[in-house]
Amino acid sequence: MRINRDRLMDALEQLARIGAYEDAGFRGVRRLALTDEDAAARRLVIDWYKDAGLTVNTDAIGNTYADRPGKDNTLQPVMAGSHVDSVPTGGRFDGVLGVLSALETVRTLNDNNITTNHPLTIAFFTDEEGCRFGTDMLGSAVATGRIPLEKALRLTDADGRTVGEELERIGFNGPEPVNQRRPAAFVECHVEQGPILAREGFDLGVVTGVQGISWRRLTITGAAAHAGATPMNYRKDAGLAAARINVEIRRMCDSGDFGPDMRATMGVIRPEPGSVNVIPGRVVATVDLRNPDEKALEAAENALDQFIEKLAADAGLHITSEQTARTPPVAFDEKVQTVIAAVADDLGLKHRPIIAGAGHDAQEWSRLCPTAMIFTPGENDGISHNPRELSTPKQCGDAADALCNTILRLAGADA
Structure with missing residues (x-):
């Protein structure tokens, strides 16, 4: 037919x-x-x-x-x-x-x-x-x-x-x-x-x-400050934290620790106040994790949680992570x-x-x-x-x- x-x-x-x-x-x-x-x-x-x-x-x-x-x-x-x-x-x-x-x-x-x-x-x-x-x-x-x-x-x-x-x-x-x-x-x-x-x-x-899918919305809160008047070591830069999370999820994929089919994407990054001369005091971002193996996906979720917790503590930031979708x-x-x-x-x-x-x-x-x-x-x-x-x-x-x-x-x- x-x-x-x-x-x-x-x-x-x-x-x-x-x-x-x-x-x-x-x-x-x-x-x-x-x-x-x-x-x-x-x-x-x-x-x-x-x-x-x-x-x-x-x-x-x-x-x-x-x-x-x-x-x-x-x-x-x-x-x-x-x-x-x-x-x-x-x-x-x-x-x-x-x-x-x-x-x-x-x-x-x-x-x-x-x-x-x-x-x-x-x-x-x-x-x-x-x-x-x-x-x-x-x-x-x-x-x-x-x-x-x-x-x-x-x-x-x-x-x-x-x-x-x-x-x-x-x-x-x-x-x-x-x-x-x-x-x-x-x-x-x-x-x-x-x-x-x-x-x-x-x-x-x-x-x-x-593949299993895990979506989360991250809210990263630091302190907005003047881009020229604030020395680098005094900053609480929410934008930098978002960038570090983005680099980390790519490293997780490349490591092979979560299998050969691990995929991760930071598809939304919204810094506030969004001005060229202001250190971002707040960033809303999303992370999309995917894996055909449930145990590997769970391991990746746990590893990301641990990374975010340590990053927040080391940088003096407050980071919340809200699960917005999860399918096995x-x-x-x-x-x-x-x-x-x-x-x-x-x-x-x-x-x-x-x-x-x-x-x-x-x-x-x-x-x-x-x-x-x-x-x-x-x-x-x-x-x-x-x-x-x-x-x-x-x-x-x-x-x-x-x-x-x-x-x-x-x-x-x-x-």
Whole structure:
């Protein structure tokens, strides 16, 4: 079974116009969760769902599900989906490739008058990125029971707006209760967001699992003072402390003490008062730690805590560390991986197993049902969260073909 690649690429192009922006000749998207742009993207996808004959429902956290009956509707549905929200500097494929390849699967089944044994559900989930309200995979985490709905609705953005208020404002505080969907299997198609598949010449990645992720917000308090009048040995420089933490997390990765796949990033550094001639008296910074091994991730968290405690004592600073997100490593279902690999072989697509370096909705659903992911390579070294993010029509089409045929096999209608 082959999907309609022109139709898939047309849908990707239409969705990319919502929240579009230009940067150095490249076109990206800015659709932060629960903004007007996110709402417009949601409505367009819902229109497509309805045009495909699907029954659409939205739950209380804004996750939106589109259901297609099967031959035996007493069976649990096979589900596929992803997200339509983006980071502030988003690309055109992150998340939406999974949403639209699932839609294209349904359209292809309609074209060929195929009804699967299991019913099908395709979906998009609220605030996968986490960059507005501080908790990634939010909708999926609520839907699968990791985060209570009441807690999620109280989360606030930088302007003090809550998730609950914004869901109501854009009209996506749906009537369906959360945490009631129990799929027979879940498959997510996604861009790799890294260089491995393209550099090694693979058409697809069969995702074996997701790295554990630990996010924390650091508040470093020293003393603001005159940059010229304060000798170096009298300073309580919050900016210097942030720099030392940044250097330390890189050293931790390079040391090998936490395994070969340890990754760490200080993605936010905000010095105050932010003046060229004032020593920073306060810095708010973030640290993102990732590792596919839970024990190694815990060891890295403990090592960073010890470093921060010693740094604060030695420099006469006050440093608080708040955990803002924590997800353990996830191992995906081997049987679903085997189906994806067999489909890729039948389609003549070169594939390899790969670990997901980023968090994904699939990791949340893996708690409830057999789950795996399909990665497609990207151009420009697989760059993502950037307007240079690019997967070619062939790459997108190959991934969608793989998703379509995987769903057919899991749902009991091999083609």
